[in-house]
Amino acid sequence: MLSKRLFSTFRVLQHDNPLGLPRSGTPPSFPRRRGLPEKRKIRDVKKVIAVSSAKGGVGKSTIAVNLALAFARRGIRTGILDTDIFGPSIPTLLNLSGEPRLDENNCLLPLTNYGLKSMSMGYLLPQPSPPSSTPQSSPDPNPIPMDSTPISWRGLMVTKAMHQLLHSVTWGALDVLFLDLPPGTGDVQLTINQEIQLDGAVVVTTPQDIALRDAVRGIGMFQRMDVPVLGMVRNMAFFSCPCCGTATEIFGHGHAHLKGKEEEWGVRAECRRLGVEFLGDVPLDGAVCADADRGVPTVVAEENNPDSKRRGAFLEIAERVAGRVGVQW
Numbered sequence: 001m002l003s004k005r006l007f008s009t010f011r012v013l014q015h016d017n018p019l020g021l022p023r024s025g026t027p028p029s030f031p032r033r034r035g036l037p038e039k040r041k042i043r044d045v046k047k048v049i050a051v052s053s054a055k056g057g058v059g060k061s062t063i064a065v066n067l068a069l070a071f072a073r074r075g076i077r078t079g080i081l082d083t084d085i086f087g088p089s090i091p092t093l094l095n096l097s098g099e100p101r102l103d104e105n106n107c108l109l110p111l112t113n114y115g116l117k118s119m120s121m122g123y124l125l126p127q128p129s130p131p132s133s134t135p136q137s138s139p140d141p142n143p144i145p146m147d148s149t150p151i152s153w154r155g156l157m158v159t160k161a162m163h164q165l166l167h168s169v170t171w172g173a174l175d176v177l178f179l180d181l182p183p184g185t186g187d188v189q190l191t192i193n194q195e196i197q198l199d200g201a202v203v204v205t206t207p208q209d210i211a212l213r214d215a216v217r218g219i220g221m222f223q224r225m226d227v228p229v230l231g232m233v234r235n236m237a238f239f240s241c242p243c244c245g246t247a248t249e250i251f252g253h254g255h256a257h258l259k260g261k262e263e264e265w266g267v268r269a270e271c272r273r274l275g276v277e278f279l280g281d282v283p284l285d286g287a288v289c290a291d292a293d294r295g296v297p298t299v300v301a302e303e304n305n306p307d308s309k310r311r312g313a314f315l316e317i318a319e320r321v322a323g324r325v326g327v328q329w
């Protein structure tokens with residue numbers, strides 16, 4: 001018994017760090033599956049576009065849903081798949097809930113709003129029960145109950161859920177499917193990149209260096225996996241004042257005067273350096289956030305306002321993306 005314990009302690013001490021990864025020399029090799037899974041198309045879907053950012057909270061889901069709606073509202077048959085297993089946003093953004101029905105082949109049927117089909121892990125989780133008695137005199141300012149079910153899964157379960165979302169949804173005929181990717185360049189991203197034939201990736205960043213660095217890493221991942229990078233979107237590019245309409249570049253503007261000559265840095269400069277298209281700016285605007293929170297994204301909320309600059313920003317980017325993947329606008 002004692003020798004066994006000593007032996008196991010000894011084995012642990014052999015490692016250079018708690019994960020057992022050596023600090024020097026060649027990285028450890030893992031047992032390999034026989035060959036990589038073959039990339040396949042999603043059934044009945046013509047084009048698949050991933051919206052990614054590597055960093056969380058930069059507006060990936062907001063951009064993804066507004067781009068998808070811009071397509072859908074033009075009559076292009078469009079869907080959006082929420083691949084953020086741990087933080088699904090699409091149900092809130094599209095104001096949809098409830099368990100999806102199954103077809104005769106036990107495949108999930110998407111839920112639709114505003115002409116956009118959608119599927120999300122959020123639909124498959126237990127629904128929070130509505131408050132039992134709401135006093136009539138005090139209307140609840142936040143009537144959508146928040147779900148407190150934690151999603152804490154290990155890698156294998158995440159991969160299994162991902163497989164189901166990628167391969168067991170009956171989309172019907174779609175021209176374009178947008179994938180709203182979770183932050184990072186981890187398990188989910190690799191599974192998608194290895195198994196699905198992506199037609200392109202839109203990379204979202206904010207102007208700050210800290211977000212841009214991660215976005216550039218994300219671009220590297222797509223390029224290494226032979227996925228065409230359609231371009232970068234600069235979200236929260238400037239603050240659009242709701243009172244006077246003045247645009248303030250609160251995160252910097254990408255130019256600096258150094259030793260008498262103007263240097264360009266930031267998103268546009270990185271696009272040029274990497275040979276990636278700059279797809280456009282989306283303003284930091286309270287209305288974009290409020291529209292998202294109440295489940296009526298800006299592209300739909302301001303449909304009757306042809307002068308809306310924030311809606312116009314999404315439409316311009318959508319048109320560029322359509323052009324890049326060969327979808328008629």
Ligand SMILES: Nc1ncnc2c1ncn2[C@@H]1O[C@H](COP(=O)(O)OP(=O)(O)O)[C@@H](O)[C@H]1O
Nearest residue numbers: 056057058059060061062283284285288289292
């Ligand atoms: N352009 C914008 N203007 C104002 N708020 C925004 C904008 N883009 C995103 N947001 C808000 O920022 C938060 C994070 O956005 P989200 O799309 O969920 O990011 P991600 O998917 O990258 O984590 C949300 O509350 C969203 O409404």
Ligand SMILES: [Mg+2]
Nearest residue numbers: 060061084089
């Ligand atoms: Mg998101």
